[in-house]
Amino acid sequence: MATPAARLPAAAALRRRGASVAFARALGPDYRLGYLFVAPIVVLVLALVAYPFGYAIYLSMTRKYVGVPPVWVGFDNYVKLTWDGFFQRAVYNSFIFTFGSVGVKLLLGMAMALVLTRRIRFRSFWTGVLLIPWVAPTVVSALNFLWIYDYSLGVLNYLLVKVFHVLPRGVGWLSEPGTAMASVIAVNVWRGFPFFGISFLAGMKAIPAEMYEAAAVDGATALQRFRHVTLPALKNIIVIVVLLSTIWTFNDFTIIYILTKGGPGGATQVLPVLTYEIAFGAQRLGEAIAVALYMLPAMAAVIIVLARYMRKGGAR
C-alpha cells in the first residue's frame, strides 16, 4: 500500500523538497526539532515572565486597588514616590543592605576559597559543611537568627554577656535602630558567602599550577602571586558572582520580612518589603509596582552586563 507521499506527482515532491531545503537554509539544519524543543520554554517565558512584566509596567502607571479596575495616571506614581520620604529611605536602605552584604560576602568568600585551595586535610568535609547555608531554606535560616538575636532568651546575648563578659547587658539586635541593619546584613552574608567561596574555588582550580610555579621562580611573594596570578585569572568569575549577588541581594525579601518587617521605625525598610506592604497592607497595587520598578533601569543595566559576561564563559 502506497503512502500518500509516494502517490504525489514527482514534480510536486521535488518542489516540496526544494521548499524544505530553503527552510533549512533560512532557519538552520535542525530547525524542526529545535523549534519543537524550545517551544515550551518560549510559551512559558512569554506567559510567566514577559507578559507579567509588561503588565507590571502598565499597572505602575495606573491607580489600581484590589478588585477595582485600574485608572490611567501616567507617571504620577513615580513622581509622587520621588518626593516620598519613606520611599527615599527604602532606596537608601536597599543600597546600604546590598553593598554592605555583597562587600563582606566578597571578602569572606575569597578567604574561604583561598584556604580551601591549600593542601588541607578533610577538604571535602570542610567544603561540604561550609556550603550548607547556601542550600538551607532561607526562611529556616532567618528564623534561626531571629531566635539567636532574641533579646531576653537569645544565645547571642547569652554568649556576649554571661559567657564572654564582653557586654554589661544584652542588646536588642533587631529592635534598636543602631544595630538592626548590621544584624540583617549579617544574616544575608551568612547565607550568601558560601556561593562566593565555591565559585572562586572552582575558578582557582582551573588556574594551571605552572603559572604559580613560574611566579615563584621569579621570586614573587604569596601576596604578589595572589595579585598578579590569581586575581587576573578570576576576574570574570568575580564580576559574575558580584553582579549576580547584587541582583539577588537587592531583591531579597525573605530575610528582612522575617527578621524585622522593615523596622524598627523603617530602619531596615528595603524596596521589596515596601512593595509587599503597599500592595497587600495598603492594597494600592499601582503604587506598589511603581516601587518595585523604580530601580528597573539600573537593574536592567546590571542584568544586561551580567548576561554578557555569563554568555562569554564557555561557547555560549
Next chain:
Amino acid sequence: MRVRVLAHAQGAAAYAILTALLLVVAFPFYWMFVSSLKSEEQMRSLTAMFWPSPAVLDNYRQLLGKTDFGAWYGNSIVVAVGSTLVATAIGTLGAYALARLKFAGRAFMASATLITYLVPPSILFIPLYAQIRTLGLADSLTGLVAAYPSFTVPFVTWLLMGYFESIPVELEEAAMIDGATRFGAFRRVILPLAAPGVLAAALFAFTQAWNEFLYALVFITNVKLRTLPVGLSTFITGDVYGWGFLMAGAVLTTLPVIAAYTYLQKYMVEGLTAGSVKG
C-alpha cells in the same frame, strides 16, 4: 628555614580561618537542633544552655499533633515535586536544543532564557498574582505549580546547556552515521549520558521550589494550603508556641533539602552551579 616556618604559620592560619568559618556556619544549625529538643521550662530558665537536659520530643509531638504542619509538609511536597517535573522536562529539551541544534534564533533564545533567570521575583509577584487570580488558580497548589517554573525552568535550562555542551559531539554524530535520527541520537545516546546532570538539575529545582517563600506567601490565603516556609513563618506571630516548637519545625523543613544536598555536593564543588557561572 625561614620559608618553612612561614609555611607552617600560613598553614596554621588557614586552619584557624577554616575553624572560625565552620563555627559560624554550623552553630545556627546546631542551635536549631538543640533548641528543638529542649523542654519549655529549660528554655525559660536558661539552664544547661548548650545542650538539652533532658532531651524531650514534646515539641515534635505538639507540632505534628496539634498544628497543620503535616498538611503543610504534604503541600510542599506536591508543589515542589510537581513544579520540578515540569521544569525538568521543559528545561532538558530546551537546553539540548539551545546547546546543540542549529536553528535561526538560537542565540537570541539562549540570551532570553538567561535574562529571564535574572529577572527578580520581587518585580513579578504582583502581576503574576493578578494573572493567577484571573485564571482562577489563586489559593490553590496548582497556582504555585504553575508559577514556580518561572524561575526553575530558566535555571534548569541554563545549567543543562553547560552539561550538554560538555558531551562530545562525536558521540552523537557516530549514532547518526549509524542511521539514528537526530531525535533518536538525543534519546538513546545523549540523554543517558546526561542523566546525572539532569538529576542534579532536578534536585536543584526541587530545592528552589521547596525553599520558595514570596509567591507562596502572596498566592495562598487558606491556612490548610500553606507551604512549609510560609506556615513556619506564621508561628512567630503567635507567641503561644515557644521557640523550641518553631525550631522543631525548622529542623523538619530542612531535612529534605539536606538529603538532596548530599547528592548535589560534588556538583556544587565542581562548580556546576557556578558553571552556570563559568567564566
